[in-house]
Amino acid sequence: MKNDIAVEFATLLASARDLSTDVRGVVEEILQEGLDAPLSPDEAAALLTRVVKVIRERADARRDPHTVAVLDRSIEALVSRIEETRKRIEENGDGDAAHDHDDEPAVMVELQAYNGIKPQAVRPSPVFHEREVAVTEGFIRTRDIKLWDGNERLDIHLNQFQQAYGRKPNAEELLAIMQGSMPLAGIDEVDQFGIQSLAKSIAVNGVRKPPIIDTDGTLLDGNRRVTACYLILNSTTFTAEERQRAEWLKVWQLTPHATESDRDSVIVSLNFEPDYKQDWPEYVKARKVYDEWEGLLALEPRANPTASRQKEIRKSIARRFALATDEVSRYINMVKLATEFEDYHVNDRNKDQYAAKHRAADKFQYFDELNKGKNPGGVNWALNADENFKNLVFDLLYENKFQDWKRIRDLKHVAQNDEAVGVLRQAREQPDLEVARELVDDAISLARTNRAEQRQAGANTRIRVFAEWFADLPVKSFKPDEPGAVTAENLMALHNVLKLVENYLGDDNIGGGSGDGAHA
Amino acid sequence: MAALASSTNTPDARALLQKAGEAAAKRDPAGMLEALFESRFTDGLSRRLQKQWGNRIPRTELDDCVALAIDAAYDAATRGKGARDLGAWLWKVANNTASDRWTNEYRNRDAYFGGFPEVPAHPHEDATERKASDELAEYRRREALRLAREMLPRIGTGQVVNVMEIVIDAAEQGVPDLPASTVAEALGITEAAARTLVSRGLSRLRREAERAGVQFPEEISETDPTESAEDRS
Numbered sequence: 001m002k003n004d005i006a007v008e009f010a011t012l013l014a015s016a017r018d019l020s021t022d023v024r025g026v027v028e029e030i031l032q033e034g035l036d037a038p039l040s041p042d043e044a045a046a047l048l049t050r051v052v053k054v055i056r057e058r059a060d061a062r063r064d065p066h067t068v069a070v071l072d073r074s075i076e077a078l079v080s081r082i083e084e085t086r087k088r089i090e091e092n093g094d095g096d097a098a099h100d101h102d103d104e105p106a107v108m109v110e111l112q113a114y115n116g117i118k119p120q121a122v123r124p125s126p127v128f129h130e131r132e133v134a135v136t137e138g139f140i141r142t143r144d145i146k147l148w149d150g151n152e153r154l155d156i157h158l159n160q161f162q163q164a165y166g167r168k169p170n171a172e173e174l175l176a177i178m179q180g181s182m183p184l185a186g187i188d189e190v191d192q193f194g195i196q197s198l199a200k201s202i203a204v205n206g207v208r209k210p211p212i213i214d215t216d217g218t219l220l221d222g223n224r225r226v227t228a229c230y231l232i233l234n235s236t237t238f239t240a241e242e243r244q245r246a247e248w249l250k251v252w253q254l255t256p257h258a259t260e261s262d263r264d265s266v267i268v269s270l271n272f273e274p275d276y277k278q279d280w281p282e283y284v285k286a287r288k289v290y291d292e293w294e295g296l297l298a299l300e301p302r303a304n305p306t307a308s309r310q311k312e313i314r315k316s317i318a319r320r321f322a323l324a325t326d327e328v329s330r331y332i333n334m335v336k337l338a339t340e341f342e343d344y345h346v347n348d349r350n351k352d353q354y355a356a357k358h359r360a361a362d363k364f365q366y367f368d369e370l371n372k373g374k375n376p377g378g379v380n381w382a383l384n385a386d387e388n389f390k391n392l393v394f395d396l397l398y399e400n401k402f403q404d405w406k407r408i409r410d411l412k413h414v415a416q417n418d419e420a421v422g423v424l425r426q427a428r429e430q431p432d433l434e435v436a437r438e439l440v441d442d443a444i445s446l447a448r449t450n451r452a453e454q455r456q457a458g459a460n461t462r463i464r465v466f467a468e469w470f471a472d473l474p475v476k477s478f479k480p481d482e483p484g485a486v487t488a489e490n491l492m493a494l495h496n497v498l499k500l501v502e503n504y505l506g507d508d509n510i511g512g513g514s515g516d517g518a519h520a
Numbered sequence: 521m522a523a524l525a526s527s528t529n530t531p532d533a534r535a536l537l538q539k540a541g542e543a544a545a546k547r548d549p550a551g552m553l554e555a556l557f558e559s560r561f562t563d564g565l566s567r568r569l570q571k572q573w574g575n576r577i578p579r580t581e582l583d584d585c586v587a588l589a590i591d592a593a594y595d596a597a598t599r600g601k602g603a604r605d606l607g608a609w610l611w612k613v614a615n616n617t618a619s620d621r622w623t624n625e626y627r628n629r630d631a632y633f634g635g636f637p638e639v640p641a642h643p644h645e646d647a648t649e650r651k652a653s654d655e656l657a658e659y660r661r662r663e664a665l666r667l668a669r670e671m672l673p674r675i676g677t678g679q680v681v682n683v684m685e686i687v688i689d690a691a692e693q694g695v696p697d698l699p700a701s702t703v704a705e706a707l708g709i710t711e712a713a714a715r716t717l718v719s720r721g722l723s724r725l726r727r728e729a730e731r732a733g734v735q736f737p738e739e740i741s742e743t744d745p746t747e748s749a750e751d752r753s
Binding site: 384 | 533534537547548549550553554557558559560561562563564565566567568572573576580583584586587588590591594595598605607608611612616618619622660661663664665667668679680687688690691695696697698699700703712713715716717718719720722723725726727729733734
């Protein structure tokens with residue numbers, strides 16, 4: 001393909017991607033930005049005048065007398081009407097948009113004194129992700145805390161609920177999701193968030209680390225702890241004393257001066273940086289990183305930023321999420337493959353999209369292994385070289401038919417062996433999980449065995465032919481200046497191999513063990 | 521003009537955007553502009569462009585980008601091809617226009633200390649050269665579209681091909697925004713399926729193009745430090 005057409009094709013593909021990119025989020029931000037920081041009257045008038053002029057000129061060029069006439073007739077009235085309206089809005093005052101999670105007026109939740117301990121500022125202010133954030137410590141009734149429905153940990157569950165019921169879950173339903181008592185497709189675990197065991201610990205020890213709430217009582221950190229407290233309060237299996245421990249919680253509350261950056265820092269610090277608690281699943285963290293990556297790419301002036309620019313972007317994401325840059329790259333690649341996995345199961349296998357998401361989340365580490373080996377002969381190369389093989393692997397992964405992730409590494413051998421691939425297909429069709437897993441192992445063993453056999457096959461013939469050919473090489477083949485001469489690098493490689501040969505021969509055989517006069 | 525409540529919020533602004541689109545469809549440019557400026561979307565758009573391009577393109581030209589986007593939306597609406605999401609349309613057109621200006625008119629200008637470059641690094645083509653250059657560009661574009669369509673059977677069968685046909689048609693017609701809802705409606709599938717099919721189709725088209733020799737700018741290709749030597753082999 002000629003280079004200029006290739007460039008045009010790449011441009012076409014970039015514009016196709018661009019036109020189909022969902023920018024609803026950007027539009028929402030633009031609307032909010034317009035409301036938060038409107039143009040000054042002079043700026044607005046200048047822009048309006050320019051817009052009217054351009055529309056009029058172009059309408060004229062398009063021979064659209066109607067539009068020209070309308071603008072000519074109403075231009076002055078139009079400008080003054082718009083100015084008046086904008087002025088009126090200014091006078092009525094939009095005010096600064098208060099932080100509001102639920103489109104409801106935010107009500108300040110006040111901390112209480114408990115057991116003689118009064119609410120007080122935490123000194124020194126704690127630091128979250130390199131940011132000092134002022135918080136107040138005090139007590140609150142567990143039942144007054146709102147679980148955070150913006151928690152990324154619950155992202156899939158909440159969207160799944162929304163699709164099923166056409167609305168967000170209420171507080172009780174959110175609790176049921178966290179406690180695992182709400183049936184959702186694709187979730188096999190009874191207690192996915194480990195609430196039962198946490199509740200048992202809290203019943204004995206109380207909540208050791210204060211959850212963090214916003215000014216309106218919304219949880220920013222501690223959804224699991226609060227859910228566990230609810231479980232204790234609602235269950236008859238705990239004693240009155242244990243329930244009492246869960247009734248009042250010591251919490252940290254943000255002050256009314258907290259900014260969005262403060263909130264972000266709290267969330268990032270407590271969910272990305274290591275701690276002694278159940279972190280967000282890697283899938284969720286990686287998704288968040290990936291979304292940030294996509295968002296930043298969308299803001300780039302070039303559709304395809306250079307490799308060095310992409311690296312800069314990844315570095316900035318790494319700083320933002322307290323990750324290493326390599327980790328960001330790894331997450332991005334994993335999410336890409338996981339998305340392909342989900343797409344395949346939703347579109348080709350007619351699986352429920354959320355069930356596919358749960359499975360991708362559950363098997364997320366496997367996508368790391370599946371991404372390795374991009375060169376010929378590697379796992380990722382094998383997957384991309386054959387769509388059917390990739391789909392087969394996706395099917396097995398979905399059905400949990402790999403005993404563990406280590407099996408993934410051997411797929412590169414399986415891909416090159418039709419017989420082994422056939423056994424993998426049998427594993428896909430096999431309904432019994434244990435039998436299917438054995439078949440997967442059989443396929444891997446078969447591929448490994450055949451690979452060893454392949455290596456061994458024809459060894460004697462190959463060596464004999466090579467030895468004869470080498471012995472016949474003219475001397476000039478070893479002169480460096482001669483065209484086509486053997487390179488020093490190759491000679492060194494041969495030398496190394498011959499050292500191995502010495503080991504195999506043993507001392508007795510070196511120097512012509514057969515006594516046929518090799519030294520002659 | 522619609523009376524506003526004591527304050528405007530994004531749902532109100534959304535409704536005003538909708539109203540602007542309806543006015544455009546009725547060939548009422550004044551009504552469209554009133555609703556647009558009242559929604560303050562124009563303010564946000566101007567601020568956004570300023571943030572993104574303000575250190576490279578003069579403010580007056582960014583205002584032009586906004587104006588051209590509004591005109592394009594108005595023109596399309598009067599021809600019955602109005603945007604489903606006017607906000608998305610305006611953002612994409614304005615941003616693309618700014619990007620084109622940067623690429624074609626500013627990027628190659630000599631650096632100028634203390635302000636925007638005024639003198640192009642390379643002189644403009646004359647009318648004849650420009651005509652020839654436009655014709656060549658058009659030829660390349662047609663060829664690229666032809667190749668894209670030729671590759672469609674290779675990316676799979678069924679819905680993914682149908683979706684990509686719509687996407688390529690839209691790119692050919694210069695449609696700036698193709699929401700998943702439009703694709704979904706055309707093919708009787710869900711929006712989520714449309715989104716995934718578009719993403720998948722584009723990836724596959726890219727893969728097929730690479731096999732055919734198209735060289736794309738490098739993406740993520742860092743070596744994973746956790747990858748073993750055997751994995752790399």
